[in-house]
Amino acid sequence: MVRPPCCDKEGVKKGPWTPEEDLILVSYIQEHGPGNWRAVPTRTGLMRCSKSCRLRWTNYLRPGIKRGNFTDQEEKLIVHLQALLGNRWAAIASYLPERTDNDIKNYWNTHLKRKLQSGADGAASKPPAHRPASSSKGQWERRLQTDINMARRALREALTPLGDLKPPPQQQHHEATARASIAGGEDSPAASSSSGASLCSPSATATAPGPYVLTTENISRMLDGWAGSSSRKGRRATGPGTPGGGESASTGSSDASEVSYGGAAASASAAAAISEYETKPAVAAQQQQMPLSAIESWLFDDDSHFHQVQSVSLLDVAPMDYPF
DNA sequence: AACCGTGCCAACCGCACAGGG
DNA sequence: CCCCTGTGCGGTTGGCACGGT
Numbered sequence: 378m379v380r381p382p383c384c385d386k387e388g389v390k391k392g393p394w395t396p397e398e399d400l401i402l403v404s405y406i407q408e409h410g411p412g413n414w415r416a417v418p419t420r421t422g423l424m425r426c427s428k429s430c431r432l433r434w435t436n437y438l439r440p441g442i443k444r445g446n447f448t449d450q451e452e453k454l455i456v457h458l459q460a461l462l463g464n465r466w467a468a469i470a471s472y473l474p475e476r477t478d479n480d481i482k483n484y485w486n487t488h489l490k491r492k493l494q495s496g497a498d499g500a501a502s503k504p505p506a507h508r509p510a511s512s513s514k515g516q517w518e519r520r521l522q523t524d525i526n527m528a529r530r531a532l533r534e535a536l537t538p539l540g541d542l543k544p545p546p547q548q549q550h551h552e553a554t555a556r557a558s559i560a561g562g563e564d565s566p567a568a569s570s571s572s573g574a575s576l577c578s579p580s581a582t583a584t585a586p587g588p589y590v591l592t593t594e595n596i597s598r599m600l601d602g603w604a605g606s607s608s609r610k611g612r613r614a615t616g617p618g619t620p621g622g623g624e625s626a627s628t629g630s631s632d633a634s635e636v637s638y639g640g641a642a643a644s645a646s647a648a649a650a651i652s653e654y655e656t657k658p659a660v661a662a663q664q665q666q667m668p669l670s671a672i673e674s675w676l677f678d679d680d681s682h683f684h685q686v687q688s689v690s691l692l693d694v695a696p697m698d699y700p701f
Numbered sequence: 702a703a704c705c706g707t708g709c710c711a712a713c714c715g716c717a718c719a720g721g722g
Numbered sequence: 723c724c725c726c727t728g729t730g731c732g733g734t735t736g737g738c739a740c741g742g743t
Contacts, residue, residue: 392736393711415728431729432712467731482732483710 390424394433398423402430403438411439436479443475447484455481456489 394402405421411434414427423430436442447455451473458469466478466485473481 391713413728427728428714429712435730436711464732478731479711486733487709 388424389426389429391429394425394437398425399433399438402433406434406438411435436477439477441475442477442480444480447476447488451476452489455485456493459485459489 401421401423402417405417409420411431414431417423417427417430418425425433454472455469458472462468464482466482470476470478470481
């Protein structure tokens with residue numbers, strides 16, 4: 378059964394999204410929530426295929442996304458999870474609530490794979506122990522649940538030597554959300570609530586190196602007219618937030634000018650509205666101080682929160698040696 | 702200063718699965 | 723039970739920016 382591509386219609390725009398398109402899409406999602414992507418292009422007038430809209434939302438516009446500058450711990454987490462789960466980026470992404478699978482995949486392909494290859498051709502670069510191949514989704518989820526428990530224990534082992542791992546007490550909220558995102562699948566709108574305007578926190582902005590990121594101030598700019606033609610051109614040097622090398626500059630104090638909220642009420646409400654649909658709340662201000670705290674908390678939390686799959690034996694998950 | 706090679710990342714493509722009719 | 727449509731996922735690509743020569 379050969380289905381025609383969804384985007385082969387004429388008049389369907391491809392390529393980079395413009396701020397105006399983003400605004401339209403976000404406005405629509407504010408109103409209707411994510412989902413029913415088929416209807417999005419027709420109802421918004423966007424000359425994009427539904428798939429493109431969904432992708433744009435999930436990979437870029439969705440609230441709570443942290444961009445760029447993977448931390449050391451995130452790196453290790455990804456490497457370890459990749460070894461455990463294989464190239465199941467969506468599953469891996471569920472352990473990193475602020476990262477998209479696309480982001481992780483890109484990071485793996487551009488950074489980690491190379492590091493592992495050049496660093497040590499030992500255990501870390503061996504193919505994953507098991508691959509999903511073609512299991513049904515139900516099986517896959519059960520597998521994932523099993524993986525989660527395996528991963529938790531394995532990661533505890535892997536990360537403990539890092540030394541500075543102590544579950545911060547105030548992170549219960551993260552933990553809950555992180556777990557929710559894992560247990561409830563990626564995009565269950567109902568799983569959100571709370572966390573208020575977590576989406577577009579200033580610090581999230583400060584670390585965002587993208588061409589422009591849908592942050593409060595960006596929405597504000599959009600709503601204010603956004604006369605300037607911001608585009609990908611600025612993504613490294615002039616984009617919102619610190620470019621590429623953000624890690625060095627993203628200690629929270631950088632780019633204070635970018636954090637000017639201007640008070641655009643519309644943007645604030647927009648952000649608030651968006652946060653309603655947030656599935657992986659960011660709370661980025663705290664995150665910035667405590668990177669990966671959600672994961673840490675989650676890892677170190679008592680396994681008893683998971684009611685199932687306790688009998689999994691951690692057979693051959695040994696702490697790994699990372700070449701970096 | 703110009704050119705070239707490389708890195709990076711957003712977006713696209715195609716396949717597979719799930720659910721509704 | 724079958725077919726069709728919508729959605730999710732992983733692999734791949736196009737194009738821009740940067741760094742080196």
